[in-house]
Amino acid sequence: MSDLLSPGRKKAKLDRLAELSAAHDDERGVSLWQEAFRRLRRNPAAIVGTVILGVFLLIALVGPFLVPYDPAAQLWKDEIREAQAFYPGPRAENWFGVDHLGRDEFSRMIVGARQTLLVGVVATLIGLTVGTLIGGLAGAAAGLGGRWGRWVDTVLMRIVDMLLALPSLLLAISIAALLGASLTTVMIAVGMVSVPIFARLLRGSMLAQSNSDYVLAATSLGVRRSKVALTHILPNSLAPVIVQSTLTLATAIIEVAALSFLGLGNPDASIPEWGVMLADAQRYLDAAPRLAILPALGIIITALGFTLLGEAMREALDPKLRK
Structure with a gap:
């Protein structure tokens, strides 16, 4: 039958069979993470988020070594006239102008x-x-x-429920006020806010994985359930937790800025941080709104980058969306 086909049709048929065979081999040999990475490369949101975070990381790592001025030096203090509400704006020597203390705003944004x-x-x-x-x-x-397993699970989840019952910002403020204003306090306060989210998510993912066929097969072969939980269920349940950590980074940056705005952040004013800069600029909104707009834009764009990448990762790792 194939001999009766024209050479052009025969070549097209062979090419089609080769494509189907390659697609079958790819589908059979591609893991979940490989497929997720392939889909991330084709997702515009993931590309935009990666570019934003790449620029942000580059600025954070290399920028402090390239800033033109010391971010804590009040080099232009004499040019500021408080009575006239005059604060020099963008110019050749100060790309973003100077702040209310005569410090270079561009250097402070980079180091912050x-x-x-x-x-x-x-x-x-x-x-x-x-x-x-x-x-x-x-x-x-x-x-x-x-009995002991259910008891441990119940106690831990009730503790998590109590943490979830409190508004996240109120819980962070309470912890920060209890420990005192410092950079370490802000890290602990914001970190504790996200603890119940990760705990609930991982527990739910592990319970969903415990009904999988590979768990039943391992149990049937005589593997202890504790070993199955640690070596099989736990590694396969970490994907949604990893995605959530990316989304939580965006929330953490906003919450850190909120605590700094309330005066619970780093008390050392010589170390610039976007949240502290935003809080200091509130008194000068009428005279120099750029002092608040610049750190606010930095926080918004950075949070947007983490959010876009996290949402793209969630979609890429969703088994329901796999071909």
Whole structure:
């Protein structure tokens, strides 16, 4: 039958069979993470978020070594006239102008990016670590069953429920006020706010994975349920937690700025941080609104980058959206 086909049709048919075979091989050999990475590369939101975060990381890592002036030096204090509400704006020597103390605003924005990134990342790591420990222990205990397993799961989840019952910002303010104003306090306060989110998410993911076929197969082969929970269920339940950590970074940066705005951030004014800069600029909104607009834009754009990348990762790792 194939001999009766024209050479052109025969070549097209062979090409089509080759494409189908390659697609079948790709589908059979591609893992969830490889497929997710492939879909991320084709997602415009992921590309935009990655570019924003790449620029932000580059500024935070390299920028402090390239700033033209010391961010704490009041080099243009004599040019400021408080009585006339005059604060020099953008010009050749000061691209973003100077602040109310005569400090270069551009240098402070660049150095403040590192401080904001440090606080946001450390706060997220604190919440991720504590939340993963609580959620993993609760999920493993619930999967093991028995009286002790149910008791451990119930106690841990009731603690998490009490944390969730409090508004996140109110909880962060309470912790920061209790520990005193400092950079470490802000990290701990913001990190503890995200603990119940990670704990609930990991526990739910582990309970969903405990009904999978590979868990049943491992249990049928005589593997202890504790080993199944730690070596099989837990690693396969971390994908949504990783995605949530990206989204939490955006929230952490905003909450850090809120605590700094309320005066609970770093008391050392010589170290610039976007939230502190935004709080200091409130008294000069009429005379120099750029002092508030610049750090606000930095916070908004950075949070947008983390949000776009996190949402794209959530869609890429969703099994329901896989072809």
